[in-house]
Amino acid sequence: MSITGALSNAMQGLQAAGRGSEVIAANLSNVLTPGYGLRVLDLSSNATSSSGGVKVDGISRQVNESLIxxxxxxxxxxxxxxxxxxxxxxxxxxxxxxxxxxxxxxxxxxxxxxxxxxxxxxxxxxxxxxxxxxxxxxxxxxxxxxxxxxxxxxxxxxxxxxxxxxxxxxxxxxxxxxxxxxxxxxxxxxxxxxxxxxxxxxxxxxxxxxxxxxxxxxxxxxxxxxxxxxxxxxxxxxxxxxxxxxxxxxxxxxxxxxxxxxxxxxxxxxxxxxxxxxxxxxxxxxxxxxxxxxxxxxxxxxxxxxxxxxxxxxxxxxxxxxxxxxxxxxxxxxxxxxxxxxxxxxxxxxxxxxxxxxxxxxxxxxxxxxxxxxxxxxxxxxxxxxxxxxxxxxxxxxxxxxxxxxxxxxxxxxxxxxxxxxxxxxxxxxxxxxxVSELTERLLGDGVDSDQELQKLLLVEQAFAANARVIQTVDELMQTLLRI
Structure with a gap:
């Protein structure tokens, strides 16, 4: 993989991590909001790039219509x-x-x-x-x-x-x-x-x-x-x-x-x-x-x-x-x-x-x-x-x-x-x-789970740190090449 490809992948990863943290923050702040549907960040591999990477497809709202x-x-x-x-x-x-x-x-x-x-x-x-x-x-x-x-x-x-x-x-x-x-x-x-x-x-x-x-x-x-x-x-x-x-x-x-x-x-x-x-x-x-x-x-x-x-x-x-x-x-x-x-x-x-x-x-x-x-x-x-x-x-x-x-x-x-x-x-x-109590419990179980969202946030932080490290490494490589 080229340095440019690595940098591109890292930038895409940072963008995805940023959007992911926004979605998680919205979910956590609306745990008790009536009618709020769980937001999920939709990601896929970047097929248009020769070096791969991640693509943000959008944000989907997940609800159980039958249960509602x-x-x-x-x-x-x-x-x-x-x-x-x-x-x-x-x-x-x-x-x-x-x-x-x-x-x-x-x-x-x-x-x-x-x-x-x-x-x-x-x-x-x-x-x-x-x-x-x-x-x-x-x-x-x-x-x-x-x-x-x-x-x-x-x-x-x-x-x-x-x-x-x-x-x-x-x-x-x-x-x-x-x-x-x-x-x-x-x-x-x-x-x-x-x-x-x-x-x-x-x-x-x-x-x-x-x-x-x-x-x-x-x-x-x-x-x-x-x-x-x-x-x-x-x-x-x-x-x-x-x-x-x-x-x-x-x-x-x-x-x-x-x-x-x-x-x-x-x-x-x-x-x-x-x-x-x-x-x-x-x-x-x-x-x-x-x-x-x-x-x-x-x-x-x-x-x-x-x-x-x-x-x-x-x-x-x-x-x-x-x-x-x-x-x-x-x-x-x-x-x-x-x-x-x-x-x-x-x-x-x-x-x-x-x-x-x-x-x-x-x-x-x-x-x-x-x-x-x-x-x-x-x-x-x-x-x-x-x-x-x-x-x-x-x-x-x-x-x-x-x-x-x-x-x-x-x-x-x-x-x-x-x-x-x-x-x-x-x-x-x-x-x-x-x-009503039973169905409410089931609906809450399908809705925003604060523990699960916090676990996702830890993964987002790790992804952010990893992509930031890639960018730092690319920067060090570029500095080394310029000194040669």
């Missing part, structure tokens, strides 16, 4: 499971465990105990007042629970609006990045940073709506939901949704009072597992607004209905007429079977017995519609009211239809039902979280 896709779907499932688990936890806390003083079961038991205490001393006004207060607290708990459900539906509706806006924005950004990547690729420029940015955006989109990426020409990608809806293919789809200011038990998507979701003006379902936009965070919010919270309201209404009907029976309180409200009322009116929706939000203690509303507690002893106080020692009605709570009666609505339950049995059944639902949601969340 699996992780996106897992994260979408985890986001969906997390939202649903959160709601079931809220419902379970709202109803309360039987051993919690504020739970519906405990408050029913307290009312039963206070009625028993009042029946043992019907002449004691403070005992009557205590029983009325227990009934008021129980009614207020129903109202609070119903308000909690409607607040959850309203929050879900607002969240859907916010997430749909973000989805539209992200789709437009991916479209713009597609264009930039194509332009950069045609011009022969590196577009790795653009690819990283696009990956982060697609990850975000997939959390909202699970998507699959399909490669297109010139580095572009198309996005399809796992349900087959085209979100981006050349142009970005426009996802539509109309927010609602306030949500009440009467407002549902089924009766047309609440907005569904559209893609380019066409309605798309999010409800079933096979819907166009099923899975992900947006579908979970729809499940809360249109399914889970609505069902919970239905069961709560059934419980409130049973409580009202138990005490408006003229056979229990003979002072009541056929259409007179009893101890518990629908906003101080008797229960109307045609107006059960939202009854838990309207249940209240009869103002005739509630001293906070100008009523008289003695009516709990002598009858809601009694004209005047009766025998202060007669606890017959109080015993009947207590028995009304304990008697097994057929449930007229909700999931309880067909069975015979006491008031506490109904509440216990409801508590167990939503406890089981919460446990099921928790299991789903644990499974999806484990999937």
């Amino acid at each position: 896709q699996d992780k996106r779907l897992a994260e979408a499932g985890n986001a969906n499971a997390s939202v649903i688990h959160s709601l079931y936890s809220t419902i379970e806390n709202m109803i309360g465990a039987p051993d919690e003083p504020s739970s519906l079961t405990a408050q029913l038991a307290t009312l039963e105990t206070d009625l028993l205490t009042a029946a043992s001393r019907p002449d004691a006004p403070e005992r009557l007042s205590t029983a009325v207060a227990s009934a008021r607290n129980l009614a207020n708990s129903f109202v609070k629970a119903s308000n909690t459900l409607q607040d959850a539906r309203s929050d879900a509706d607002r969240t859907i609006g916010t997430q749909v806006d973000r989805l539209n924005s992200a789709l437009v950004q991916v479209k713009a990045l597609n264009t930039q990547i194509t332009k950069s690729q045609v011009q022969g420029n590196l577009n790795h940073a653009l690819l990283d940015q696009r990956q982060v955006l697609i990850d975000e989109i997939s959390t909202l709506v699970p998507v699959r990426t399909i490669p297109r020409d010139n580095g572009q990608v198309a996005l399809y939901s796992t349900g087959g809806v085209v979100l981006l293919d050349g142009s970005a789809a426009q996802v539509g949704f109309q927010r609602s200011n306030t949500i009440t038990p009467y407002l549902t998507k089924e009766n047309g009072a609440l907005s569904g979701i559209t893609v380019n003006g066409y309605p798309v379902t999010t409800k079933s597992d096979h819907g166009g936009l099923s899975g992900g965070s947006i579908a979970a919010q729809f499940a809360i607004r249109d399914d889970i919270a609505v069902n919970a309201q239905t069961q709560l209404d059934a419980l409130a209905r049973d409580l009202i009907v138990r005490f408006q029976d003229p056979a229990i309180d003979t002072t009541l007429g056929a259409n007179d409200p009893g101890l518990f009322t629908d906003e101080n009116a008797a229960f109307d079977p045609a107006d059960e929706i939202g009854i838990a939000q309207r249940i209240a203690v009869n103002t005739a017995v509630d001293p906070q509303k100008g009523g008289e507690p003695w009516r709990l002893r002598d009858g809601i519609s009694a004209a005047a106080p009766g025998d202060v020692g007669d606890g017959t009605l109080l015993n009947r009211l207590m028995d009304a709570l304990k008697d097994g009666r057929p449930a007229a609505s909700g999931m309880f239809s067909g069975g015979s339950y006491s008031a506490i049995d109904l509440t216990t059944t409801l508590t167990s039902h939503f406890g089981a639902k919460r446990n099921e949601a928790e299991n789903s969340l644990s499974f999806s979280a484990a999937q």
Whole structure:
């Protein structure tokens, strides 16, 4: 090999070492950067040179697209499971465990105990007042629970609006990045940073709506939901949704009072597992607004209905007429079977017995519609009211239809039902979280390995030193030749 060839080879080696150190530095500085793809320096032998040498072919970005896709779907499932688990936890806390003083079961038991205490001393006004207060607290708990459900539906509706806006924005950004990547690729420029940015955006989109990426020409990608809806293919789809200011038990998507979701003006379902936009965070919010919270309201209404009907029976309180409200009322009116929706939000203690509303507690002893106080020692009605709570009666609505339950049995059944639902949601969340964790670990293993990069850096330093030594040796040879 000639001196010129050796010098040329060394210079090429120094250039390759310099580029290699730049790539390694970029990798190490982006170990924790989301969406960052491992950069690798591509080298080959210099076939155009008679003396050989090394040629820098470029820098490639290495990612495991299959693993990335699996992780996106897992994260979408985890986001969906997390939202649903959160709601079931809220419902379970709202109803309360039987051993919690504020739970519906405990408050029913307290009312039963206070009625028993009042029946043992019907002449004691403070005992009557205590029983009325227990009934008021129980009614207020129903109202609070119903308000909690409607607040959850309203929050879900607002969240859907916010997430749909973000989805539209992200789709437009991916479209713009597609264009930039194509332009950069045609011009022969590196577009790795653009690819990283696009990956982060697609990850975000997939959390909202699970998507699959399909490669297109010139580095572009198309996005399809796992349900087959085209979100981006050349142009970005426009996802539509109309927010609602306030949500009440009467407002549902089924009766047309609440907005569904559209893609380019066409309605798309999010409800079933096979819907166009099923899975992900947006579908979970729809499940809360249109399914889970609505069902919970239905069961709560059934419980409130049973409580009202138990005490408006003229056979229990003979002072009541056929259409007179009893101890518990629908906003101080008797229960109307045609107006059960939202009854838990309207249940209240009869103002005739509630001293906070100008009523008289003695009516709990002598009858809601009694004209005047009766025998202060007669606890017959109080015993009947207590028995009304304990008697097994057929449930007229909700999931309880067909069975015979006491008031506490109904509440216990409801508590167990939503406890089981919460446990099921928790299991789903644990499974999806484990999937995400495992896939994340595997993806990190395929990404930047700081130990491996440091080992590469040592090799680069050795290569740099070796090529520098060659140049030094060539310089010494040239000096020797000049001295001859």
